[in-house]
Each structure stands twice: as C-alpha cells, then as structure tokens.
Amino acid sequence: MIYRFRVILDNDTEDDIFRDIEIRENDTLEDFHNTITQSFGFDGSEMASFYVSNDEWEQGEEISLFDISDEANARLMNETTLNDVVHEAQTRLIYIYDFFSMWTFLVELAEIVEEAEGTDYPNLMFVHGQIPDEAPERSFEADDLDDFNDEFDDDYDIDDYESLDFDENWN
Structure with a gap:
C-alpha cells in the first residue's frame, strides 16, 4: 500500500508551505526523512526526529535519526517502518x-491507496510555497509558560540547603 502524506511547515505566517508525498507503507522513517528533507531543499545533514502525535498535535514518543539516548529501547528511524507508527487510527x-x-513540520496521513504501476516511490506529488531562509521562530504565549512553571512548582527554595535531605559531606 502507498501512504499519501501532507507535510506542512509549522509557521505563524499567512503563507502555507507544504509538500504532498507518496511513500510505501513499509519504507522506513529514515526513507521518509530523506524524502522530506529533499522536497524542502535541505541537505539532510542535520539531526532530526519524528514524534508520534495525537489529534491535538501534542508531541509523543520520539523516533530519532541517530541513537543519542541513554534508553536501551529508544526507537530509531532506520529500524522503524511507516506502518509501525502510522495507520488509519494514528495519522x-x-x-x-x-x-x-x-524546523518543525506537521505530518498527516491523508490517504492510503494501491500502488500505481509505473510510479517510482517515494513520489513528490505536489509542492506549495517556498521555504524561508530561516526557520520560523517559535512563539510561546505567557499562559503556556505559566502552565510549564506550574507543572514544576514544587515549593523548593533553591538557596535553602538546610531543608534538603542529603549529606553534603558525601564525598
């Protein structure tokens, strides 16, 4: 089967910048990474990761290009096929x-179709918009930062060493 994706540059401008890409369901995420970088004009030499996402575009499990994790079970692009992470229920x-x-891109599975005879895959189907010279700046709203700070609000005074539970002469 062939997966048809729309890959959209996540930017805060009015200009939509996206690519529509066809790729085999059993190709790896590394194959998909290479296709995306080529379709947007990158040289592909930088670190990259895919993240599984829900319907609200919240970042989930990471699948990285290289093993940079201390975790023994970290997923890598070259070991993960598209159909391992994307399907009709997880798009x-x-x-x-x-x-x-x-550079942040929103990737969505648009359609699953039969392979077309005589078509080479991956296939860049459609190009819309030109990528800017620099990545769009990420803007964070004050409410987002408040939520982040609330999540880690543990009432510790970092200058109050007396109340911390450790032996400062452990060495």
Missing part, C-alpha cells in the same frame, strides 16, 4: 529537522 506525526534551527 499524525511531528517532524523536527535541525535541532538548532528547529
């Missing part, structure tokens, strides 16, 4: 390219 991924620039 969204977030793709981040170049962790310094943070």
Whole structure:
C-alpha cells in the first residue's frame, strides 16, 4: 500500500508551505526523512526526529535519526517502518529537522491507496510555497509558560540547603 502524506511547515505566517508525498507503507522513517528533507531543499545533514502525535498535535514518543539516548529501547528511524507508527487510527506525526534551527513540520496521513504501476516511490506529488531562509521562530504565549512553571512548582527554595535531605559531606 502507498501512504499519501501532507507535510506542512509549522509557521505563524499567512503563507502555507507544504509538500504532498507518496511513500510505501513499509519504507522506513529514515526513507521518509530523506524524502522530506529533499522536497524542502535541505541537505539532510542535520539531526532530526519524528514524534508520534495525537489529534491535538501534542508531541509523543520520539523516533530519532541517530541513537543519542541513554534508553536501551529508544526507537530509531532506520529500524522503524511507516506502518509501525502510522495507520488509519494514528495519522499524525511531528517532524523536527535541525535541532538548532528547529524546523518543525506537521505530518498527516491523508490517504492510503494501491500502488500505481509505473510510479517510482517515494513520489513528490505536489509542492506549495517556498521555504524561508530561516526557520520560523517559535512563539510561546505567557499562559503556556505559566502552565510549564506550574507543572514544576514544587515549593523548593533553591538557596535553602538546610531543608534538603542529603549529606553534603558525601564525598
């Protein structure tokens, strides 16, 4: 089967920038990564990761290009096929390219179709918009930061060493 994806640059401008890509369901996420980078004009030399996403575009499990994790069970793109993470019930991924620039793309499975005879895959079906010279800046709302700070509000005073439960002469 062939997966048809729309890959959208997540930016805060009015201009939509996206690519429609066809790829075999049993191709790896590394194959998909290479196709995305080529279709947007990147050289593909930077670190990248896919993240499983829900319907609200919340970032879930990471599948990275290289093993940079301390976790023994970290998933890698070259070991993960598209149909392992995307299917009719799970249609969204977030793709981040170049962790310094943070090019962020919303990836959605649009359709699953039969393979067309005589078509080479992966196949760039449609191009809309030109990628800017620099990655769009991520803007965080004050409410987002308040939620983040509330999540880690543990009432510790970082300057109050007396109340911490450890032996400062452990060495």
